[in-house]
Amino acid sequence: xxxxxxxxxxxxxxxxxxxxxxxxxxxxxxxxxxxxxxxxxxxxxxxxxxxxxxxxxxxxxxxxxxxxxxxxxxxxxxxxxxxxxxxxxxxxxxxxxxxxxxxxxxxxxxxxxxxxxxxxxxxxxxxxxxxxxxxxxxxxxxxxxxxxxxxxxxxxxxxxxxxxxxxxxxxxxxxxxxxxxxxxxxxxxxxxxxxxxxx
Amino acid sequence: xxxxxxxxxxxxxxxxxxxxxxxxxxxxxxxxxxxxxxxxxxxxxxxxxxxxxxxxxxxxxxxxxxxxxxxxxxxxxxxxxxxxxxxxxxxxxxxxxxxxxxxxxxxxxxxxxxxxxxxxxxxxxxxxxxxxxxxxxxxxxxxxxxxxxxxxxxxxxxxxxxxxxxxxxxxxxxxxxxxxxxxxxxxxxxxxxxxxxxx
Numbered sequence: 001x002x003x004x005x006x007x008x009x010x011x012x013x014x015x016x017x018x019x020x021x022x023x024x025x026x027x028x029x030x031x032x033x034x035x036x037x038x039x040x041x042x043x044x045x046x047x048x049x050x051x052x053x054x055x056x057x058x059x060x061x062x063x064x065x066x067x068x069x070x071x072x073x074x075x076x077x078x079x080x081x082x083x084x085x086x087x088x089x090x091x092x093x094x095x096x097x098x099x100x101x102x103x104x105x106x107x108x109x110x111x112x113x114x115x116x117x118x119x120x121x122x123x124x125x126x127x128x129x130x131x132x133x134x135x136x137x138x139x140x141x142x143x144x145x146x147x148x149x150x151x152x153x154x155x156x157x158x159x160x161x162x163x164x165x166x167x168x169x170x171x172x173x174x175x176x177x178x179x180x181x182x183x184x185x186x187x188x189x190x191x192x193x194x195x196x197x198x199x
Numbered sequence: 200x201x202x203x204x205x206x207x208x209x210x211x212x213x214x215x216x217x218x219x220x221x222x223x224x225x226x227x228x229x230x231x232x233x234x235x236x237x238x239x240x241x242x243x244x245x246x247x248x249x250x251x252x253x254x255x256x257x258x259x260x261x262x263x264x265x266x267x268x269x270x271x272x273x274x275x276x277x278x279x280x281x282x283x284x285x286x287x288x289x290x291x292x293x294x295x296x297x298x299x300x301x302x303x304x305x306x307x308x309x310x311x312x313x314x315x316x317x318x319x320x321x322x323x324x325x326x327x328x329x330x331x332x333x334x335x336x337x338x339x340x341x342x343x344x345x346x347x348x349x350x351x352x353x354x355x356x357x358x359x360x361x362x363x364x365x366x367x368x369x370x371x372x373x374x375x376x377x378x379x380x381x382x383x384x385x386x387x388x389x390x391x392x393x394x395x396x397x398x
Binding site: 002003004005006007009010012013014016017018019024026027028029030031032033034036037039040041042043044045046047048049050051053054062063064065066069070087088089092108 | 201202203204205206208209211212213215216217218223225226227228229230231232233235236238239240241242243244245246247248249250252253261262263264265268269286287288291307
């Protein structure tokens with residue numbers, strides 16, 4: 001005895017979501033069938049629409065249903081600043097901080113030769129072309145602090161140099177409100193190296 | 200700055216899933232868009248199909264895309280035994296245990312007057328009709344051990360009595376392999392009350 005064939009197929013299909021195993025998928029399927037048919041209908045339609053229509057922005061590579069995304073069409077931004085990040089979530093986080101008013105470029109990953117992710121995969125040709133346009137004066141590199149993130153940052157700074165563009169890296173250090181004793185030693189060492197003279 | 204309108208709608212729609220908040224929904228949406236378009240397509244279609252076609256079995260009230268579910272059409276089962284459970288997941292658990300070969304009836308909840316869940320909502324009229332058919336000789340009540348589950352069990356046993364059907368309750372006690380010191384006192388008290396003489 002098991003669930004009806006269609007219920008089983010729904011449970012199976014739900015496991016494509018990250019962090020959802022067979023048990024959670026079962027709970028989700030039963031919840032939708034039992035208590036939220038409207039939500040399920042809406043999810044099905046929105047999902048179909050999203051899968052069919054969302055592509056990449058031709059300028060920054062962020063997800064967008066139009067050829068050029070909303071952010072890239074905003075003229076209020078400073079075109080001399082370009083921030084290079086790994087993921088769409090990074091863009092949201094940086095923009096919400098309010099500390100950056102330029103444009104963004106998404107790598108959608110980082111260089112990782114072992115996984116077959118080279119310059120092509122992270123959109124290097126498109127970025128190269130963008131820098132060649134000559135509008136960008138400073139490229140803020142905000143890739144992760146992993147080994148791959150650092151290697152990618154190095155690769156990007158070389159590219160910026162070729163175009164005569166200033167490359168900068170966001171600062172790493174102790175988070176605001178962070179107690180020193182709870183900060184890991186790598187971060188502390190970076191924070192010490194990056195110390196600033198008080199005026 | 201935020202996600203594109205359609206991406207935001209997808210994130211919003213995903214929060215209808217139980218246990219999924221805005222952050223998890225964002226992670227799910229980006230995962231599907233970035234790495235699993237096929238999975239997303241399949242989920243959208245299966246979900247639509249499931250919402251449109253899955254209803255209730257007319258005999259046991261379990262989810263089914265046919266009028267009568269697979270379990271109720273199996274003739275190999277013992278028609279004199281009817282097990283009453285709260286949820287579809289309970290049916291799976293009991294059936295997988297291999298300890299029961301009769302038919303099932305689903306309450307899809309338990310009596311809870313404060314939430315407006317009365318006999319109608321738990322399908323009492325349908326169960327009444329089933330018992331009136333005269334085939335069922337024993338009704339195994341497997342509702343939860345909560346206060347509401349016990350009250351529901353009491354209500355059901357009264358119904359069984361009216362039809363001259365034997366009502367039984369699944370045993371509560373120490374789980375197999377359970378160390379006494381880790382079993383809660385209510386369960387221990389039930390286990391003591393339900394003790395059996397060794398032959």
